Every structure is written in C-alpha cells, then in structure tokens.
Amino acid sequence: MTVQNAIPVIDLFAGPGGLCxxxxxxxxxxxxxxxxxxxxxxxxxxxxxxxxLRALFVSSQRGKAPDIYYEYIRGSVKREEFWRTPKSKKPLKKPIRGPMRGAGFDTSEVVDGWIRAALGQQKNWVLIGGPPCQAYSLAGRSRLRGKSPKDLKAFESDKRHFLYTEYLRIIQQFEPSVFVMENVKGMLNSTHGGSSIFERIMGDLREPKEGLTYEIRSLVVDGDELEPRDYVIQSENFGIPQCRHRVILFGIRSDVVKKTLNSLTIHACSC
Structure with a gap:
C-alpha cells in the first residue's frame, strides 16, 4: 500500500530499475x-x-499480479497478448521511456515536463539514478581507449564521460531535498584531460549552482572528511550474494541538514 505522505521519488537514468x-x-x-x-x-x-513489467507487479495490490503476468514470465503468452489485457494496461507506477540529453538528443524540455507533472506541488522529494558508466568502468575504458592515438582521441571525446551533467541539470532545475547517485568504482580513478572525473563530479554536486549547496555523505562511513573509497559499497557485506562494488553518493541539501540539526538540538534541550 502507498500512503498519501509517501516521499516522491524521481528515477533518472533508471536502467532496469535497481535503485527503484x-x-x-x-x-x-x-x-x-x-x-x-x-x-x-x-x-x-x-x-x-x-x-x-516490474511496475505492473509492484503496483498490483499486495504484490499479487494478474495470472497473465506469470504466464508471460513463463513464456506461455506473447508480449503483445500480455499488454492487450485490461489488467496490464494501466499499472499504477508506469515508468516513462525517453532519450536523455547528451546521448544524441536534446529532450530537456520534455524531461522537465515529465518531472514537473510527476511532482506537482511537492517540494520535498528524492532524485535517484545512475548515469551510464561505460566511460568509467575498467572494461569500458580499456575497450574505448584501444591502442592507437585515434582510439585515445575518441575516448577523450566520448560523451558518456559527461552524462552526469544531465543529472546535475535536474538538480539545478528542481533542487531535490535529497539525491542518491550510483556509479561504478572505476569512476574513482577515471580521468579526462588529465583531471579527475570523481573530483569534478563531487565539486559540481556540492555546489550545483550559486545559492544551492549539498552535503555529500557516505552510506557506509561516518564523518565529513572522507576519502573517495569511503563512498564505495561492497554488496557482499550486506547480504547480497555477489561481489558488486558501487560508488553511492548521498547528497542532502544544506538547508535540510541545517533544519534537521536545529530540530535535533531543540528536541535534545527539551528532554
């Protein structure tokens, strides 16, 4: 069930929906x-x-999808037949497909319209997502760089280095209370033009624009003075049966941090 005061979430660069x-x-x-x-x-x-497909399952009452859902999963019915059935046409949380700006398209106005319509009058919400990581992963960098000067030039000009700027643009435009950005561990030592990609991303996210700042926290290490590796979550340490290591950046808008600290101080003084 969903409560009316549930915190809205916008999922950008959603992939198949892991963060969602x-x-x-x-x-x-x-x-x-x-x-x-x-x-x-x-x-x-x-x-x-x-x-x-997952939206239909999640939005079904108590997670019980219609029988045809399971028939489709088993391969008993074709996709076209599955989506023609009334019970599968209108999942409550229907995701939207759309090309992202920076990948050969310029759809910022369309994307902004989707987000604006989804949020309505809500001011406190969460932005999540993982910009494409091919240019950061070790395998991707090896493949993209190749061995020739031409390959290196192509690697340096690959737009996937900077797809995070669309994520950044949404932060600048809509100022979420909180954001969670995920990427591969390779971004920690990835460089572009001789400078660190990770340092550039952290700088941009800490101050997306004048007058808007965020504190970037780790979900696994306490403190403010953190090393890049402190943002890495190792899934095998949290009950996941795979060695999947990912950088997770947890950003909290500075005024939200201040308001929370003030509230905690008042509560402590009244105890």
Missing amino acids: EGFSSVNDDEGNSRFSVKVSIEKDPVAHRTLH
Whole structure:
C-alpha cells in the first residue's frame, strides 16, 4: 500500500530499475510504502520493458499480479497478448521511456515536463539514478581507449564521460531535498584531460549552482572528511550474494541538514 505522505521519488537514468526496487521496498511499521516512485526515465528500450513489467507487479495490490503476468514470465503468452489485457494496461507506477540529453538528443524540455507533472506541488522529494558508466568502468575504458592515438582521441571525446551533467541539470532545475547517485568504482580513478572525473563530479554536486549547496555523505562511513573509497559499497557485506562494488553518493541539501540539526538540538534541550 502507498500512503498519501509517501516521499516522491524521481528515477533518472533508471536502467532496469535497481535503485527503484530498493526505494519501493521500504515500508513503515504498518506496511505502507515510505517512498512513491513517480516516474522512471530510461532511454534503452530493453531496460524500459523491464521497468514497465516490474511496475505492473509492484503496483498490483499486495504484490499479487494478474495470472497473465506469470504466464508471460513463463513464456506461455506473447508480449503483445500480455499488454492487450485490461489488467496490464494501466499499472499504477508506469515508468516513462525517453532519450536523455547528451546521448544524441536534446529532450530537456520534455524531461522537465515529465518531472514537473510527476511532482506537482511537492517540494520535498528524492532524485535517484545512475548515469551510464561505460566511460568509467575498467572494461569500458580499456575497450574505448584501444591502442592507437585515434582510439585515445575518441575516448577523450566520448560523451558518456559527461552524462552526469544531465543529472546535475535536474538538480539545478528542481533542487531535490535529497539525491542518491550510483556509479561504478572505476569512476574513482577515471580521468579526462588529465583531471579527475570523481573530483569534478563531487565539486559540481556540492555546489550545483550559486545559492544551492549539498552535503555529500557516505552510506557506509561516518564523518565529513572522507576519502573517495569511503563512498564505495561492497554488496557482499550486506547480504547480497555477489561481489558488486558501487560508488553511492548521498547528497542532502544544506538547508535540510541545517533544519534537521536545529530540530535535533531543540528536541535534545527539551528532554
């Protein structure tokens, strides 16, 4: 179930929906969803099909999807037949597919319209997402760089180094209370033009524009003076049966941090 005061979530560069799954699974003591994923935006058509299918399951009452859902999963019915059925046409959390700016398209106005419509009058919300990582991963960098000067030039000009700027643009435009950005561990030592990609991203996210700042926290290491490796989450340490290491940046808007600290101080003084 979803409660009216569930925190809105916008999922950018959603992929097949891993981060969305995590947020959708968080419930309060009464079993109500604490987060409401309003829209997932993804360019890749295969990933989008996964998002759409999963949305039907998650939005089904108590996670019980119609029988035809399981028939489709088993391969008993074709995709076209599955989506023609009334019970599968209107999942409550239908993700939106759309090409992202920086990948050969300029759809910022369209994307902004989707987000604006999804948020309505909500001011406190969460932005999540993982900009494409091919230019940061070790395998991707090896493949893209190649061995010739021509390959190196192509690597340096690859637009996927800077797809995070669309994520940054959304922060600048809509000023989420909180954001969670995920990427591969290779971004920590990836460089472009001789400078650190990670340092550039951290600088941009800490101060997306004049008058707007965020504190970037780690989900696994306390403190303010952190090393790049402190932002890495090793999934095998949290009950996941795979060695999947990812950089997770947890950003909190500075005024939200200040308000929270003031509230905690007042509460402590009244005890």
